Amino acid sequence: MQTAWQHWTYDIARRVSATLGIHVESSEIVAPPDPTLGDFAFGCFRLAKEGQKNPIVLAQEIAKAFEKQGSDITQVTATGPYVNFTLATDAAIRRVIEDVEEMGEEYGSSEIKSDQTVLLEYAQVNTHKEIHIGHLRNVILGVSLINVLKHRGSRVIAMSYHGDVGAHVAKCLWKLAYSLQLTANSITVEAVTGLLEKISDGDRTGEYLGRVYADATRALSEDESLKDQVSSVQQKLEAHDPAWEKLWQETRQWSLDEMKVIFYELDAVIDRQYLESEVYERGLRIADDLLKKGVAKISEGAMVVDLEEKKLGMFLIRKSDGTSLYATKDLALAELKAEEYPSYARSLHLVDTRQAFYFGQLFETLRRMGFDKPLEYVGYELVTLKDGAMSSRKGNIVTYADFRDAVIDYAKQEILSRHADWSEQKVEDVAWDIAMAGIKFGMLKQDSDKIYTFDLEQALSFDGATGPYCQYAATRLGSILKKASQVTGNRLQVTSTTFDHLTEKQLAIVLAKFPRVIEEAAEKLKPSLVANWCFETAQAINAFYRDVPVLESTAEMREARLNFVAVARQTLTQGLSFLGISVPEEM
């Protein structure tokens, strides 16, 4: 069906076209800079140029000839080269209420259910490492992209990919074992059992393994000769040595368990979890095959693909010690995905921009392999700290768990300061919702091609353009509805009364923009557009709350406005849900 926004812009475009007999597109109908000018505007520049006329005169002619009869337009004025159109308040609000009530959860979804399968790879968190706020941005972005794309009618397969093998794992396990004088060759299954028993339950986490990895990196940078030891550990691992395999599997499980919990916390749905260990052998075969076919060659003992002619440099696909690396596995992963989801229409890779060049190399190499399925790289900028980038070497990594706990603690304090009578459980639950809103909105409101500089103090603010601000606006509307139903208990209906308040019309117009915003967010893969719409809507709701009495108005007006309040609350709640934010009953 045609939404209110579409109706208005198409209708105005058609009626403007009728005045002069010249075609005007609905996309040429825009919003004026100031609502006092009108609700829609048409600039006459193009027509003026084509007809060799003065745009100011043209605007006056259009305004005079415009037929309002039968439209929602109540006023047409020419202001300079623009024709401004004002919507009738009552008609505008009714149309929006009808849309939302009729479409419900489908409001803003695509009319055409495309049914295309979209693969989205995100949450590439490695095992044997801590999960930090850099990963957090990736997961939060991924979740909102999944929500938005699904709403627009795609069948989204959410996939995660985890580096559970490779150099970083070898370094970590090497450090773990060598601290007990266990070497690549001397280690036994029994020794591994003994080693694992020495590690306390509290240390059986990715975070602990991350610290071990950092220690290993430090040791290696101080003593180059240790590199050979790590290399032999990696070779043992790739050869499935029983002792190393046991140590690997056991420690890997700690990481996987931890991830499962965190993904659950963040509402990160994962339909298919890929592990590098599933694909690296296939990757090695692909590398050999590429060498045989002459696509790859040997350079300095390693296997490379020469992409110089595409200005993509040399692409390393197998290390000189024969072991695999990131690229080896990614080649195989692309093939595996295509096997498992043969009819996919798009394959998105949500990875930070530092890897943009690498993905260019990867995709080009896949093409040379004869891989002809579509591939898309979706970049986003990194998360950094005020005093520079996070790195295990500097030891300044802000983990997700620490950050989350800090925000939850702060949310609890805020709740207790205004609801001393709440049960402990209620405080816990609401603090969770508010903290997640703060974290997610904070990361989503700014465009993903902007570096996110993490600032705890700023992240702990719940004032202004924040998730809790948006929740609060929805909660206040909920509070009105709750009070109303205690009195009447009736189902809300549109009555014959007339909406007449300018502030409520402005809220209606913001709500009418929702479908367009979701569409654009899906097209451009920009969840920030949804976040900014939510904030704009919350602001309009707060203005409505300030200016328009609901419970205190006349009986018929009250019923009608309650209806509108329900619609506004539902739409904002839905927008927030795309960001992974839920709205508590009270806060």
Add this chain to the structure above:
RNA sequence: GCAGCCAUAGCUCAGCUGGAUAGAGCGCUUCCCUGCGAAGGAAGAGGUCGGACGUUCAAAUCGUCCUGGCUGCACCA
């Protein structure tokens, strides 16, 4: 050196398929709770849209060049 991204108010950012006086939030200065919840609202100060040139009736927006910052560019992922 080559490539990518970024540059808008003190700070963090919207706006960018060209159009009407450049918008928010934070911070700052004043106000507003016996009022549908003050996690709110009102008012104010604060800007050569990094610089130059170009395209155009019209440039924060497009193009070229420059400057500054960040990030990549073979055995990390």
